[in-house]
Amino acid sequence: MTEPVTIDAPVGVPLPTARSARLVNGAGRFVADARPAGGLEVAFVRSAHASARILSIDAAAARAMPGVAAVLTAADLAPILKSFRGTHGAFPDLVAPRQTALAADIVRWSGEPVALVLAASRAVAEDAAELVEIDYDPLPAVADPRAAVAEGAPAIHPEAPDNVALTLIHEKGDVDAAFAQAAHVAELAFSFGRVTGVPLETRGIVATYEAGERRLTVSMSHQCPHQMNVEFAGLLGLDVEKVRVSCLDVGGGFGVKQQLYGDELAVCAAAMLTGRPVRFIADRLESMVSDIHAREHVVTGRIAVDGEGRILAFDIDDLFAIGAYSQYPRSSAGEIRSVIGLAGAPYRFCAMRGRARVVFQNKPPSGHYRGVGHPIGCAVTEGLVDAGAAAAGIDPLEFRRINLLTAADLPYASPNGTTFPRLTFPQCLDALEKAVDLPAVHRDVAAGRAEGRCLGLGIVAFVEQTSRGSGFYGDGGVAVSSRDSCTIRLEPTGGLRCLSSVTEQGQGSEMGVTQIVAAAVGVPLERVEVVTGDTAATAQGGGTWGSRCLAIGGEAAWHAGRKLRTEILELAGSLLQADPATLRLMDGAIHDASGARMSLADLAVTAHYRPHAFGGRHPQLVQSADYSPLDGPFRAGSGFQLSLVEVDVELGSVKLLRHVVVHEAGRIVNPLLADEQIRGAVAQGLGSALFEELTFDAEGQPLATTLADYRLPEASDLPDIEVVHAKAPPIPGSALGAAGLGEAGTVGAAAAVFNAVNDALAPYGGRVSAMPLTMGRILAGLGRVKG
Amino acid sequence: MILTEPVAPVTIETTVNGETVRAVVSPRQSLADFLRDDLGLTGTRIGCEHGVCGTCTVVFDGRTARSCLLLAVQADGATIETIEGATRSGRLASLQAAFRARSALQCGFCTAGVLLTAAEVIEEGVSDPTALRHALSGNLCRCTGYQAIVEAIAKVAAGTPHD
Numbered sequence: 048m049t050e051p052v053t054i055d056a057p058v059g060v061p062l063p064t065a066r067s068a069r070l071v072n073g074a075g076r077f078v079a080d081a082r083p084a085g086g087l088e089v090a091f092v093r094s095a096h097a098s099a100r101i102l103s104i105d106a107a108a109a110r111a112m113p114g115v116a117a118v119l120t121a122a123d124l125a126p127i128l129k130s131f132r133g134t135h136g137a138f139p140d141l142v143a144p145r146q147t148a149l150a151a152d153i154v155r156w157s158g159e160p161v162a163l164v165l166a167a168s169r170a171v172a173e174d175a176a177e178l179v180e181i182d183y184d185p186l187p188a189v190a191d192p193r194a195a196v197a198e199g200a201p202a203i204h205p206e207a208p209d210n211v212a213l214t215l216i217h218e219k220g221d222v223d224a225a226f227a228q229a230a231h232v233a234e235l236a237f238s239f240g241r242v243t244g245v246p247l248e249t250r251g252i253v254a255t256y257e258a259g260e261r262r263l264t265v266s267m268s269h270q271c272p273h274q275m276n277v278e279f280a281g282l283l284g285l286d287v288e289k290v291r292v293s294c295l296d297v298g299g300g301f302g303v304k305q306q307l308y309g310d311e312l313a314v315c316a317a318a319m320l321t322g323r324p325v326r327f328i329a330d331r332l333e334s335m336v337s338d339i340h341a342r343e344h345v346v347t348g349r350i351a352v353d354g355e356g357r358i359l360a361f362d363i364d365d366l367f368a369i370g371a372y373s374q375y376p377r378s379s380a381g382e383i384r385s386v387i388g389l390a391g392a393p394y395r396f397c398a399m400r401g402r403a404r405v406v407f408q409n410k411p412p413s414g415h416y417r418g419v420g421h422p423i424g425c426a427v428t429e430g431l432v433d434a435g436a437a438a439a440g441i442d443p444l445e446f447r448r449i450n451l452l453t454a455a456d457l458p459y460a461s462p463n464g465t466t467f468p469r470l471t472f473p474q475c476l477d478a479l480e481k482a483v484d485l486p487a488v489h490r491d492v493a494a495g496r497a498e499g500r501c502l503g504l505g506i507v508a509f510v511e512q513t514s515r516g517s518g519f520y521g522d523g524g525v526a527v528s529s530r531d532s533c534t535i536r537l538e539p540t541g542g543l544r545c546l547s548s549v550t551e552q553g554q555g556s557e558m559g560v561t562q563i564v565a566a567a568v569g570v571p572l573e574r575v576e577v578v579t580g581d582t583a584a585t586a587q588g589g590g591t592w593g594s595r596c597l598a599i600g601g602e603a604a605w606h607a608g609r610k611l612r613t614e615i616l617e618l619a620g621s622l623l624q625a626d627p628a629t630l631r632l633m634d635g636a637i638h639d640a641s642g643a644r645m646s647l648a649d650l651a652v653t654a655h656y657r658p659h660a661f662g663g664r665h666p667q668l669v670q671s672a673d674y675s676p677l678d679g680p681f682r683a684g685s686g687f688q689l690s691l692v693e694v695d696v697e698l699g700s701v702k703l704l705r706h707v708v709v710h711e712a713g714r715i716v717n718p719l720l721a722d723e724q725i726r727g728a729v730a731q732g733l734g735s736a737l738f739e740e741l742t743f744d745a746e747g748q749p750l751a752t753t754l755a756d757y758r759l760p761e762a763s764d765l766p767d768i769e770v771v772h773a774k775a776p777p778i779p780g781s782a783l784g785a786a787g788l789g790e791a792g793t794v795g796a797a798a799a800v801f802n803a804v805n806d807a808l809a810p811y812g813g814r815v816s817a818m819p820l821t822m823g824r825i826l827a828g829l830g831r832v833k834g
Numbered sequence: 835m836i837l838t839e840p841v842a843p844v845t846i847e848t849t850v851n852g853e854t855v856r857a858v859v860s861p862r863q864s865l866a867d868f869l870r871d872d873l874g875l876t877g878t879r880i881g882c883e884h885g886v887c888g889t890c891t892v893v894f895d896g897r898t899a900r901s902c903l904l905l906a907v908q909a910d911g912a913t914i915e916t917i918e919g920a921t922r923s924g925r926l927a928s929l930q931a932a933f934r935a936r937s938a939l940q941c942g943f944c945t946a947g948v949l950l951t952a953a954e955v956i957e958e959g960v961s962d963p964t965a966l967r968h969a970l971s972g973n974l975c976r977c978t979g980y981q982a983i984v985e986a987i988a989k990v991a992a993g994t995p996h997d
Contacts, residue, residue: 063934063935063936063937064937066942067933067934067937067939067942068934070939070941070942070945071930071933071934071939071942071945071949072877072917072918072921072930073876073877073878073916073917073918073921073945073946074877074921075877075942075943077876077879077943079870079876079880080870080876082871170860170862170863244976245976246941246943246976247879247881247887247889247941247943247944247974247975247976248879248881248941248943249881296941296942297941298879298941298942298943299940299941299943299976299977301976330883331881331882331883331884331887332884552940552941553939553940553941553942553977554940555937555940719937720937723937723940723978723979723982726978726979726981726982727940727976727977727978727979729979730978730979730980731976753882753884753886754882754884754886754887754974755884755886759974759976760979760980761967761970761971761974761980762966762967762968762970762971762973762975762980762983762984763964763967763968763970763971765967765979765980765981767963767981768979768981
């Protein structure tokens with residue numbers, strides 16, 4: 048097995064990204080920036096009902112409008128387009144009703160696409176969309192997850208008469224005995240509001256079809272172009288190798304741009320049917336009702352604690368509302384698996400019961416958003432841990448110290464069903480105590496409270512499962528790759544061109560690959576060009592999901608770089624008549640013990656244009672490597688988050704006074720970008736904790752369809768976010784030894800604020816259980832208004 | 835309103851990034867669409883089209899404005915500067931360098947609007963981080979959590995003489 052190696056600069060150096068040079072000039076290239084000649088623009092007709100039968104569609108007036116090329120419905124697309132189901136082989140009981148790109152007979156959420164208008168401009172397409180007359184027969188709608196599973200609720204799909212898509216039951220150890228013998232038991236209820244990722248660049252796609260060759264070329268804003276290449280080919284009956292999906296600059300993803308959307312698939316079909324390029328750029332209003340939503344959970348949990356303050360057991364019951372369909376292609380099973388499999392994750396305990404139900408409702412599909420299940424698992428666990436500490440009369444951090452896993456516990460087969468090979472809580476706790484004067488913080492809180500201020504402190508532990516292996520999707524029969532690849536070409540001037548299957552939405556994965564390749568080969572950073580996001584250029588790979596780009600794609604880049612370096616030194620040895628083992632490649636030059644002997648540029652030009660100079664050996668000048676974690680289902684990052692808040696008990700508002708993240712994830716390739724990933728992820732977690740909620744009325748009508756109604760964190764809402772990296776050796780099992788970290792900040796941020804606010808409210812006898820912690824909920828939690 | 839009848843286009847004359855532009859525009863076309871689609875100035879991004887996110891910020895007659903809330907016809911007689919013009923003139927150079935160095939951008943979609951707002955805020959003499967955070971409240975960034983943005987602007991503000 049490969050083990051971590053010493054890697055020189057520029058790995059480990061804080062460096063700004065290369066692509067920021069164009070982005071700061073406004074010269075980024077996003078999908079909405081280009082219009083293909085002769086192309087058509089799309090506007091969708093979306094359902095105004097959350098639940099209704101389509102009786103008829105009359106598009107005659109729309110078709111007659113000047114500038115309108117076509118109006119397409121499900122019936123028009125059916126001959127060339129397959130339907131799809133978000134199944135998962137590991138969960139054969141998952142009810143995954145068949146979905147079509149456009150609703151065929153029944154609409155199941157307000158905003159579901161029903162017809163597609165193609166016109167010379169988006170404005171004309173929108174005008175024409177208004178003229179499409181759809182006769183609906185409204186059906187009863189179910190919006191609230193509790194209502195969806197109540198006796199007698201209308202069934203959203205005939206396949207799931209009780210609206211339950213999947214029930215996951217997990218039990219390990221003697222849970223009943225643990226609770227019976229516990230000295231302390233605490234029980235809490237939680238509910239989490241529905242949120243969504245809101246990348247500031249909306250989804251967008253341009254599809255061009257060449258009928259003679261049956262060739263589909265797609266430019267889109269997406270995290271996983273190879274996945275989409277395979278899906279579009281399969282659903283449209285095309286050859287994978289004749290489909291090309293490329294992503295230009297992508298204006299944020301966060302999981303929103305990880306799925307297949309019916310509207311985007313319909314755009315590809317429309318390009319095939321019309322023979323003209325078709326372009327769809329979602330507007331914000333339709334994004335809010337069609338982008339993947341996330342995190343609508345209703346949870347109850349119990350914790351059992353013995354007389355010494357040791358956690359005995361957790362008992363969790365989770366209701367996860369997924370809207371109208373199981374998301375495709377990844378399915379809606381992953382979220383609850385994370386909630387159950389991460390319950391109690393940082394701690395030593397002996398028994399666990401978990402029940403999770405995935406329920407349908409008449410809302411947009413809900414699935415993956417940064418952290419996938421982790422923020423729920425963390426908030427529930429840490430809420431219960433604080434409650435358990437309070438029941439036992441032990442300081443919350445002291446209680447955690449008693450129960451946190453240490454090196455002696457590892458590998459730890461947790462009663463939650465997950466085995467953790469490596470966690471680093473002792474190092475993280477040490478780093479937390481070094482970075483933050485906790486006794487001073489406690490004194491300040493006490494002093495503030497004595498002055499009548501409503502202050503609260505929350506400290507939570509978190510685990511992030513990153514860099515997934517192929518066990519979950521691969522064994523589940525889901526075509527999602529856990530691999531990533533890198534091909535490096537030596538250009539005739541000594542520069543390197545790398546084709547990497549990692550993708551970039553701003554997180555810096557491309558820069559990380561650049562640094563790794565520069566270090567692996569031995570060339571200056573500025574001589575490494577990395578190409579990402581194009582399925583015709585890069586080999587198959589998973590792209591961005593589950594905090595994986597650098598840990599997996601970076602490992603591939605390292606090995607490709609070392610292979611190319613080996614070849615370069617062998618070629619140099621041939622020219623210099625030296626043993627390659629005596630040569631080194633540094634800073635773009637080949638050195639022996641006496642110093643630089645030849646520039647890489649000189650070697651490259653010889654190899655490209657005078658290959659006969661190498662004694663019969665054929666210079667390849669290109670090397671590839673591919674990597675997937677074969678040694679386990681994930682690599683874990685560990686950490687703490689601390690939140691200090693002040694609640695205005697008259698207004699119910701929360702002021703974030705301080706937020707600290709302590710994190711450990713193996714080798715850090717670029718500390719600058721790593722810190723900013725963590726800060727950005729924390730900001731999203733704080734948004735879900737305090738502001739963001741996709742509200743709906745009881746009939747499933749969305750109430751938050753603008754950014755005025757769906758409140759993203761503004762600069763003035765957030766504090767500085769202090770980031771501390773705990774020190775630990777690189778993670779065994781790979782040369783790079785990195786875990787991912789893109790979601791770590793989101794995992795624990797809301798939990799920390801939730802605990803801090805409840806700590807603040809406790810002296811007032813108040814408690815909140817529903818996120819986001821809006822002013823109304825806090826006043827209700829204080830008993831000042833009715834909840 | 836559904837426009838089933840064509841509405842007569844309007845001829846406008848406007849100065850964009852120092853160049854006089856005469857154009858025929860639809861009365862309902864937004865300034866953002868005009869800049870992007872008709873003039874090819876795609877550095878002005880469209881994030882919400884309802885005036886909340888600030889990605890479409892341009893300088894309109896000397897003040898930052900949301901080009902998604904203005905109509906192209908309102909640009910008649912106006913002077914407009916977009917990120918392209920502000921980059922070319924060099925007036926954002928120190929901010930752009932500071933944003934890069936501090937990694938105050940990730941996806942880069944909000945960046946043009948943030949930079950133009952930041953330049954105006956610095957001109958107004960704002961440099962305190964808390965005041966900067968309030969001054970930036972009309973520009974959403976979903977990637978960074980704002981701290982790096984605030985620090986980059988504060989650094990430039992600190993080095994900018996102000997009377």
